[in-house]
Structure formats: C-alpha cells, structure tokens
Amino acid sequence: MTDAYAYADADAGADAAKVVVVTGASSGIGEATARRLAADGHRVFLGARRTDRLDALAREITERGGSAAYQRLDVTDAADVKAFVAAARERYGRVDVMVNNAGVMPLSPLDALRVEEWDRTIDVNVRGVLYGIAAALPVMRAQGAGHFVNIASVGAYEVSPTAAVYCASKFAVRAISEGLRQESPDGGVRVTLVSPGVTESELADGIADPAAREAMRAYRAVALPASAVAAAIAYAVSQPAEVDVNEIVVRPAGSAQ
Template sequence: MKGTSKVVAVTGASSGIGAATARRLAADGHRLFLGARRTDRLAGLAAEINAAGGTAAFRRLDVTDAADVADFASAAHELHGRLDVLVNNAGVMPLSPLEALRTREWDRMIDVNLRGVLHGIAAALPLMRAQGGGHFVNIASVGAYEVSPTAAVYCATKYAVRAVSEGLRQESAGDVRVTLVSPGVTESELADHIGDPAAREAMRSYRAVALPASAVADAIAYALAQPPEVDVNEIVVRPAASVR
C-alpha cells in the first residue's frame, strides 16, 4: 500500500474523471466510496477495483438532492468510521447561446455544478471537523477562469465553485484542506448531452485535442499525497497542445 490509506468519497464516479479518479486512488491504497445515478456502472467499477485488490463500495447518488448527499456522506463514514476526502466531481455541460433561452438547462447546471458542490460541503464538513480534519477536492474547469460563447452559464457555475472553494479554504485554515482542480478539455461524456445543435458542433471541434481523464486523476492524487501541513489550493491541467 502506498502512503496512508484514506477514505475517499467521489461523486459523479460512474464515468470520466470520477471513474478515473476512483481507479487511481484505489491503486494508491485508498478506500473508495462511489456515488452517481447510474448504479450499474458503479457496480462494475467497484467490482473492478475490488478484483484488483482495492477497496470500493458504492451508493446511488443525486447531488441535486441535499438529503441524498447527506446520506451518501454518512454511509461512507459509517462504513469506514471516518471520511477523509470528498471529491466533488459531478457536473453537466449543456452549452447553448443565452439567446436560445434554454432555461431548464441553465437550472440543471446550477443545480448539479454549484448546488451539488455546496450539498457535498454541507454533508461532509461537519464529519471532517468532528474527526479533526479532512480534504475537499472540488472539480471546476478552465471555465472557472475564462468565459467563451455558449458557455456563459456553465462558466458562471465554475467561477462560483472557484469562489466557494477559496472561501472554504480561508475559513478552514489549519483544519480542512481544499483543492480546486480545473481541467481543460478532457475525454468525458460532458459534451454528449449538449442539446443546442450549433454548440454541439462547435464543441466537437474544440474537443479535438483532449486530456485523458487519468491525467486529471493524477493531479488529484498529487494533492492528496501531500503532508498535512501542505495544502495544494489550485491546479489547472490542460492538454499541452491547447492554447486556452
């Protein structure tokens, strides 16, 4: 086992960055508790990790439901006696120009990308404080630093996650560590659910050069591996060939 084993809960763990993070952290010897809506995928991932000698359990999770997130964090804590890390990874990206007025998609991004992170903090922070410490890893995006056409609402949610992460870091100095990880274009299912035709086609071109999800998982593993007195605050990871 590498280093000190931690109990790590991951939201949005059924695919993409979440699944890659689960595999990487399990290989590092951490005990994983996985959450997402697609339990069939979670079951397969947990079985894969356990068969490889790791430790993983799972529970269905809807991050837009505060009570469900609270139950998720409590279940991880009850199973292992503590919760050391919460990776707030669940996210959606149905891009469209504002004039398209796809307001339901705006609401969905706010509910998943921002409220989902807040629900995770509300669920896990009391547990971490009670045990004397913990670590939040909040997945944002390069969209937390810049805005592009069709991505105004998406970027707004990611700017907000960046602000919330920094506020939590300042309020938790010396107690709970906070890391914001902001990937550039990454291989995932995020772009598969863009309903606006023009935005969908533009994103296909934009995603021609993409990071493997494992690269983002490696960044998360780096932050978790630091000693308690080191808090890695922000990591931006882009494809080397990307200019944005």
C-alpha cells in the same frame, strides 16, 4: 479502456490510506479518480445515478486488490448527499477526502433561452458542490481533519460563447472553494480546486443545441485523458497534512483550451 495500475494494499498502509468519497464516479474524471486513488491504497466510496456502472467499477477495483463500495447518489438532493456521506462514514469509520466531481455542461447561446438547462447546470454544478460541503464538513470538523477536492474547469477563469452559464457555475465553484479555504485557517480542512482543460469525458454528450454541440466537437479535438486529471487529484491528496495544494490547472500540452 481502463488504466492498468499496480494496486497497493489498502490494509498494509492503514496509516496512509484515506477514505475518499467521489461524486459523479460512473464515468470520466470521477471514474478515473476512483481507479487511481484505489490503486494508491485508499478506500473509495463511489456515488452517481448509474448504479450499474458503479457496481462494475467497484467490482473491478476489489478484484484488483483495492477497497471500494458505492451508493446511488443524486447531488441535486441535499438529503441524498447527506445520506451518501453518512453511509461512507458508517462503512469506513471516517471521511478523509470529498471529491466533488459531478457536473454537467449543456452549452447554448443565452438567446436560445434554455432555462431548464440553466437550472440543471446550477443545480448540479453549484448546489451539488455546496451539498457535498454541507454533508462532509461537519464530519471533517469533528475528526479534526479532512480535504475537499472540488472539480471546476478552465471555464472558472474565462468565459466563451455558448458557455456563459456553465462558466458562471465553475466561477462559483472556484469562489466557494476559496471561501472554504479561508474559513479553515487552522489547516484542519484542506481545499483543492482542480480545473481541467478539455478532457475526454461524457460532458459534451448532453449538449442539445446543434451549433454548440458541433463547436464543442471541434474544440475537443485535442483532449486530456481523464487519468491525467486523476493524477493531479492524487498528487493533491498525497501531500502531507501541513501542505495544502489550493489550485491545479491541467491542460493538454500546447493547447490554450
């Protein structure tokens, strides 16, 4: 199911339209964010490994009057992320917003010793964000302006059983985001950390540990639509240059999750 947005004309509001690059754009929060920001009149450049989905999404956006392009992206490869950002800049002339969204959540108790899953979590959730910053920050500094939107989780504030490594990765994203904010005292580069609670996505589909997978199914009984998180991102992106929305936590109403 897709969200029915009334698409603005990106060319009509050229001064307000921004160039937004989104990682992990093939599903979930990334896909919803691409749709929402394109509908708001921004030009979106989409990255993920599943190019068939990116192609379908970019076609949908352009058919509705928006502006979208894509390139295959592996956020665990620093050179690939750098090339991705360079391609966005070459196509649109600049990069105004970097949405570091790509993430994985392979939960398991530590004594299961799923070391390869730990490594994958760190590679995608932490290194992927750092590689995004490394690729886009020089571009934004050269422009004199830019905005990072880093997607964390309520797991960036609390730890739960089976989620120690996942939460550690999101604590890291929170720390990296705050450090980047403090290192941008002139306000030229803005930083927003968005931490969703339980959200409809494919994140839980990759949980191999049977007990953790079953617990997550119960945990996700009440979940936000991805479009709700996209709306929070759109709010931060829409603020005037002198306003930096630093942290947004979004949960299902009435839920502690």
